[in-house]
Each structure stands twice: as C-alpha cells, then as structure tokens.
Amino acid sequence: MARGVRACEDPRMQPVQLRILVTGGTFDKSYDELEGRLRFQATHVPEMLILGRSRLRVEVETLMLVDSLEMTDEHRARVLSACRRAPEDRLVVTHGTDTLELTARTVGAAQLPKTIVLTGAMVPYTFGSSDGLFNLGSALAFAQTLPAGTWVAMNGRCFRWDDVRKNRGSGVFEECSPSPAPPA
Numbered sequence: 001m002a003r004g005v006r007a008c009e010d011p012r013m014q015p016v017q018l019r020i021l022v023t024g025g026t027f028d029k030s031y032d033e034l035e036g037r038l039r040f041q042a043t044h045v046p047e048m049l050i051l052g053r054s055r056l057r058v059e060v061e062t063l064m065l066v067d068s069l070e071m072t073d074e075h076r077a078r079v080l081s082a083c084r085r086a087p088e089d090r091l092v093v094t095h096g097t098d099t100l101e102l103t104a105r106t107v108g109a110a111q112l113p114k115t116i117v118l119t120g121a122m123v124p125y126t127f128g129s130s131d132g133l134f135n136l137g138s139a140l141a142f143a144q145t146l147p148a149g150t151w152v153a154m155n156g157r158c159f160r161w162d163d164v165r166k167n168r169g170s171g172v173f174e175e176c177s178p179s180p181a182p183p184a
Helices: 045-051 073-085 100-109 132-145
Strands: 017-024 029-032 037-040 057-066 090-094 115-119 149-154 157-160 165-167 172-174
Touching (some): 017 132, 073 100, 090 132, 100 115, 100 149, 100 165
C-alpha cells in the first residue's frame, strides 16, 4: 500500500451508534379487522430496519405508542428527557405527523449537543404503500450526516426544528418561512 493511503475500514468493525426513540403515530399503527379501526400493538421499527437492509447498529427504545393528536406536553417532556439521557449523540425519533413539529420545537429549544432527527409517516407501515420506510431511511441518513441540532425528515427533505410545518392541504412538510425568490 502506498505511503499515506489508508485502506477502507470495514464498517462492521466500527459501526455508527444511533438510538431510535419510538413514540407511536401512524408509523406504528395496525389495522384491527375485528374492530375495524387502527390501533397500536408494538413498534414496527425493528421489522422496518430488517426490510430496509439496514447495516447500522442501533438501539430501539419504545417510549410510548400514542397517536400524536393525543400527545400532551408531558409526553413531549418525556421525549426530551429520553433525548437528554441517551448515551448516543445521534438520535432518530419516530412520531405521528399531526403534532411532530410541536415535539420538534420542544426538543430543539433545549439545544442539546446531539443530532436529533424526528420523522413519521402519513400512511401506516402495515398498509404496504407507506412512506414510513422511506422516511425512516432518510432520517437515519440525516442523523449520521447532519451537525448537532434538531431536524425533521419527511418526504425526502430535511427541515430545521424552528422552520417546519405540516401543510394539511397537500399532506407534505414544508418550511414555515417563504423561500427566497430565485435571482432574475
């Protein structure tokens, strides 16, 4: 090997440490055929990691399984506490999309010295046509590459915690501030 050139290290020998904090939301809902409604049983995240062929070494921690419309300030404080106490510096939080930006603001305002990426799904993973697998993969990639701060990963895009909202008319996430006009 030439002097000054390093061989690529085997990523399995030096895996990235990352924690996924599960809160529920559409991500983890399943259809109950007997009752004819969506409900929670357990998180689908481990199965999604296998299906997505993830090679990251992650720790999956289920904080709660709640619909984000039912999420309270106490739930958000619990998410923030889990982010604070996590030994990893890179975290992904799965969350329902209806109040995802509220939790992002709670976590972001704390200015933790970690990279924290919140993500969710508009369609339950168990429906087969869910955006959840794509959003989870994007969040994992963003969590490994972005600097410390709180971010939201949805629809293949990444947003700052203080500049994101769910556009309920189009069903996508976007910046709160208007984009600057392109130069003439």
